[in-house]
Amino acid sequence: MALSIGIVVVSFVLTHMVPGNPALANLGQNPTPSEIRVFDQRNGLDKPLPVQLGLYFVHLLQGNLGTSQQTGDPVAHDLSMAIPATAELAITSIVIALIFGVGFGLVAALRRDGVTDFVLRILSLVGVSVPTFWLALIALYLLFFKLGIFPGGSRLSPTDTAPPHVTGMYTVDALLAGRWSTFWDALHHLLMPAMILAAANMGLLTRYTRSAVLEVMEHDYIRAAKAKGLSRRTVVFGHILRAALPSIVTVIGLAFANVMTGAVLVENIFSWPGIGQYGYQSSTTLDLPAIAGVSLFIAVVYVVVNFVVDVLYGVLDPRVRVE
């Protein structure tokens, strides 16, 4: 909580230190001094900074994040449009990274020091080394432009219409509405950016999983499980992976931070109308309420993700649960 307040203050103060004049940046054309005055009044920019900050907090408590100067809509509304898009992308990407990262890490650990291990190690290093924006461009060029395997951007084919808004995540909403073709279309659009976002986290998770699994495998209880004559599958999934899971889960917080960073780049390249694109556009247009709103949202995500990770850790590790 204190953290969130700190984040609001920092983002607010930072954005309001900008030397540019938001009125000039946002008024259509021919801004007259009186129009600038009206703009400043409307956006509360005529008051001293501490007062603006205080007002921001008051409005925040009322669920009011101010009005975006860029879109003319309430920031809360803009966020509510952008968040599901990013959430869909981020969650899919994390799921992809988890499946492959944990899988690769597990295989690497089980085949430790073998050729597979070496190849997976290189793969994981490539994953964390490749510049996301460059990978996105190459993927766009090859997979979309040359091969046409994936669509080139946006969330849905133009011929399709968005499913009824429930969660705002098109795949989920399409399923809820029972629109299979829309679901596949949304998924099709989702996969490429999600995979690109997943590359770095996949590398990260491969490494973490591998070392977590190796650490687990050194424990007597794994030898004990083998000594019980359990099948290999039970030993690997029921015992080794089960024990490594809590430490793998702790990486998810980090993975989310990576995804948010990557989202700024990937969303811009794939015309994905999410938080990354919104944040980037607001920062270039000095849309102060929007920037503050995005920062706040990201901070909330950070806090929530870390909380969820903590809870999950407790669920997975009964030793923590008791404490």
Added chain:
Amino acid sequence: MSTASEAIELPARYRRLPRVHPALRRPLAVTGAAILAIWVLVAIFAPLIAPYGPDVLGNSLSAAPSSAHIFGTDQLGRDVFSRVLYGARISLPISALLVLMSLTIGSTVGSLAGYFGGVVDGVIMRIVDLVFAFPAIILALVVTAVLGPSLQNAVLALVVVSWPTYARVVRGLVMSASQREYVQASRLLGASARQTLLRDILPNVIGPVVVLATLDFGNAILLLSGLSFLGLGAQPPTAEWGAMVSYGTQYFQDWWMSTFPGLAIFSSVLALNFLGDSLRDALDPHGSWTTRGGRR
């Protein structure tokens, strides 16, 4: 007291002392070091190697790779190959500087927090948490929005977001190292806390920090080029790799404009990660990708 892993562990005095650092004997480390060495040489000797100046405008605009321009030319007729070579003079030293600054600030703050503990520690870690809550690029967006886009400001922004990593790591290392029995033994022998910090604690902290810095070096190149890609870092005509990729995307069909600078970023970051990963192995054999048997 006999477990299998311990039985494998051999007293080290029976091992031959290595001539080269063990990390360097691994193939990945050698590959990484070699690629990195090439880039460093390129950075130093760019004016000698590059066929053209980085900002010299030629007459053939947007030309595909040919014998005259092996990486082609860009929209202003500049030689992409030369610009990629000169780019090493920007990305590498500036990222190194960035890492060095974050490391210095982070380590100082981290050791102070770890050393003093208590309120100082509490305040510092709060700040660290605060910075951590922003993804690097978002904070960098805001910082560059405040200060204007330039390489210098991008570095500043990234320092702002990257020092906490070091602070956190160093603090943890200092705290755990000060709990070590050999540190306590030193204290009992009459060493002051400051003496042990310098003599017993920091030397044991440096290793992990060096590894972190090596890996972070690659990360810094990525972040810096990412910011330049978004137009928030290096500004034209600076031959910066990220900016070149971004510039190239405007002319998508002229693939050479963005492919080669992208490859330059990728190869240098990969080299650093190869090296850093191997160093990490050498330092922390536990769970590392080594070729030797494990030991506790």
Added chain:
Amino acid sequence: MSGISAVFLRRRIALSAVAALAIALTAYTGSSSAHGAARSSSAGTLVVDTSFIISSADPARDLDPTGYIVDHALYDTLLTEHGSSTKVQPDLATSFKASPNATTYTFQLRHGVKFSDGTPVTSADVVFSLNRVINLKSAPAYLLAGLKITAKGPYTVVIKSATPNPAIPQIVTAPALGIVNAKAVMAHGGSDAANASKTDHAGQFLDQTSEGSGPYTLTQYSTNNQITLTANPNYWGPKPKFAKVVLRDMTAASQLLNVQRGSNQIALDLSSQQADSLKNNSSLQAHTSASPNLFFLQATSNPKVSPVLANHDIQQAIRYGIDYRGMVATAGTGAIQAAGLIPVQFLGGLPTSYAVKQNIAKAKKLVAQSGLKNPTVTLSYPSDISVNGLSFATLAQRVQYDLGRIGITIKVQAVPVAPFLTAYSADKYQLVQSYWGPDYADPNDYLVFLPGGSVSSRMDWPASANPALVALGKRAGSTSNNALRAGLFKQIQEKLDQSSPFFPLIQPAQAIVGSSNLTGVALNPSWLLSVAEVGTK
């Protein structure tokens, strides 16, 4: 007074609101329907990729390029234009009459027109819509400044101006002046009262549904994603070819890829170079032409800001040091060197033959003559936008290189638009690379460049610097004889080219690229593209 703003500067620009061609006005009297196409049923989806610049789908609040495309499709205006022509044509009004002194305009409305919900369109709706624009005091309000709108019977609307205003028929074509369903909008918080700027809350409503009588209705609206339009079944005119139009927010790079892979697609933001590269693609059509936009350099005249630039010889050296041909080549096919400030298409525009030519020897001599050792100048430009697909950085690098060759060191300084404008207005910059998009197609729009004008004073070129030129400008601005006026403006520009802190660079090319099976792919100066007019072969 004209100005440049971030919204305007962002990425690219259309000729904005009023492209008034005064010449056409007197001759014009309304006639019957210009739409000759046979009625046919709508089918399929048209995809238009563009970098979104839109703040609202409420016509009364929006003056942005993407918003104009949308509003033009959703709302009928009193008059309109077709294709890339700027000739005024009937729309909701079948005809109009102007009073001889050009202060009173009487519009006859079409009978039987219905809004998309079936409500008939009457003069009350027109009065409400236009008054709402005036009283909302949003960006488009200036279009109707000094005008009074009244109804005279259910199908007659009268617009009165305090001063003679021959541009009114042109003005009312602006999509911002689209006619909305007064009842529906009022039912959702809309107001045309004097205090509408505070009481009107229909903006959000109009972002969700359209309440117009245009060829399309709004199905989905998202400012950073996509906008979906569906054919209006109640439309009075010819059915649009496409049942659905999707506008997608895309970067130029994505547009380039998408248009090549898709069918029924149009890309609006490609540079002429990009468009050029598609010329050989048989599945595409690409149209490039010189845009009326202007890239120019402006030097400060304030010796405190830059003693180097305050030196007249250096200013002249810059003028002759730039490789204009190289710059035009960089800008791509269709771009031309700007001989003066006024676009060549406009009244008073200087033909390219008048343009300044690079003369390195002369430039070097001027630098030597200046007596300055190693003159160094900082060139500032907005970093995060491009116009007609051309980024400021590209040209700035050209300038830096060219001036470097004559011995003037240029430090480039990239600044995001917002702080750029702030500092630019405050005379903080030495040399600026800027841009001018005309507010209306008339040379009077360029008077602000004369000494003491709003653009000139941004970099401290006061009226006192050249009183003769100021006087000439006054004369040109108030002359009613167009031939005379054109001559005066040409004279002004020649003087500016000889000696002034302005260095016109180029008029970039503008491009539109679409699938080759499409018809009606044309750039309109006002709303870029009329999606309802796009059909298939």
Added chain:
Amino acid sequence: MSLLELQDVEVTYQRRGRAPVRAVAGASLTIGPGEIVGLVGESGCGKSTLARAAAGLLAPSSGRVLLHGQPIAALSRRARPAREVKLQMVFQDPYSSLNPRRRIGSQLADALRINKLMAPELQRARVIELLEQVGLPTDAIDSYPHQFSGGQRQRLAISRALAAQPEVLVLDEPLSALDASAQAQVANLLVNLCRELGIAMLLISHDLAIVRQIADRISVMYLGVVVESGPTEQLWTDPKHPYTEALIGAIPHADGLGVKPRALRGEVPDPAEPPAGCRFHPRCERAFGKCSAAVPDLISLDRDHAAACWLHDPEQAPQPSPLKDAAGDSH
């Protein structure tokens, strides 16, 4: 006069959100010059905590630690005064008690350098002397800790402490990480050091058998309190506290007679919630009413021998009865 004296030392650990733990609930000990005192107890009895308090590594929450009658201050950021440097400690784990990144010579010279005991040029010779004293080759001086086995490292740790010319050594389980043969080597070394250099020692161990070989006197701890203390042989042959008795009875004998050691019923209770009265009473075969009601004091029985047991309270005790045979697995 005693060299090192622990007076009613209590150590309480504060735990976040939970009840604090009195790890040491009032322990007193004295160690005379040149004397080896063994402190024995099972895991969780607080003996290591007491050792750390005795060495000045942590501050007792009450009670005092006196060296030469002067209180020892717990470590702060400041350097220890020279007087207190005479009190040294050797840790349990020889793998973590030496700095892996410094040469042996440098670590052994720490005490000399820090306390300026001798000129730098003489230090190397002294370090070689120290190495010889603990029976290690002198070329160890330029080696790193990882080049040595556990027993050798423990000897290195001892010699590092010796460099400070200590009067008292607190040894926290110095033998438990070692194999039998190394254990004997280090044990003999300790005894020799005590006899030759007159160093007093507080030897903490869970292994009563090995302590008996080394110590002059033994104190037995159970759940944070000292339950019995006395001269080694007396305590060994005639234990007065049932817990000491149980400890001795549980030691397996490598005599080939196949005698089963005796088990003690129950579990060590949570130190955060110790049983009322005598802390041992729930596991004691001879507990009676009073044991659960009141805390027995350490009663001096004869000479140096004392036990904290109601059995020895002249007013309260029922007649001592022979210990029940608790062989096998009792519970």
Added chain:
Amino acid sequence: MSLLEVENLRVHLPGASGPVTVVDGVDFAVEEGQVFGLAGESGSGKTMSALAVLGLLPRRAQVEGRIIYRGRDLVALREREMRSVRGREIAMIFQDPMTSLHPMLTVGRALSEHLRQHLKLSRADAQRRAVELLEEVRIPDPEGSLRSYPHHFSGGMRQRIAIAVALICNPSIVIADEPTTALDVTVQAGILGLLDRLRQENGLSVLLITHDLGVMSSIADRVSVMYAGRIVESGATAEMMQRPRHPYTEGLLSALPHPEAGDERPLVAIPGSPPAPTDPPPGCRFHPRCTYAVDSCRTQVPQLVEVDARRLACPVDPLAVKV
């Protein structure tokens, strides 16, 4: 015919410079209903020998020799077949009960998973059997314990649970690797008592591995002493303890404290330390530390030969005189 016979077992582990032989020609036999002890210091190869029996050596370890269990050579068995032996026929108890039970699985699962796999019992039957076993090893509240996690129990209780886990499929042999080393002496006595009772009541055979000759003496029927990968002496426990004949056995016993009242002999340490497996001395591996060593000890590997109802690998046999 012994229940388990190990013949000329050799185990090589991968080392930095070629394989390292950690078990070098070991023979022993476990008889039905007996406790056979394998004694030695850390690194002597006793644990490796035991793991070899179950086929649980680290990856890439090489095994030579024969391990005959009920007429089958376990070395030659395939992994699948070996799995049906582990836990079912031969079970194992590990040193540290804190680490040998999976911390995230309930006691009930630890007990029943291999029971159900090996014996194909129903869930209810398995649970019944689990409760039975917990009662047998004297765990209070057996039903409740099934739902508890290992960390709810003290060290001694955990070792009892581990024993129950080992015994639940009614194996013929239990390999107990230092089963009491991590426990306090008072608890150790209880565990030793439990093992002894199980042996007597259920006819269980035990392969006991320990460095503690005291533990060995109190429970084992026969003992082999290992040094640097080889067995140096074998025989009946009482004989061995009272009259050791190999200098190493003798040295080990003299290095032990003497718990007998009144015995005040000082400890006698064996000089030096054991050799590294990478670099074993030639001839008798003990000779560098042996006070009785003669020239032939330095060159010739002593064979384990039958001498007076025991097997001894010392041709010098200097202690025979003392007997």
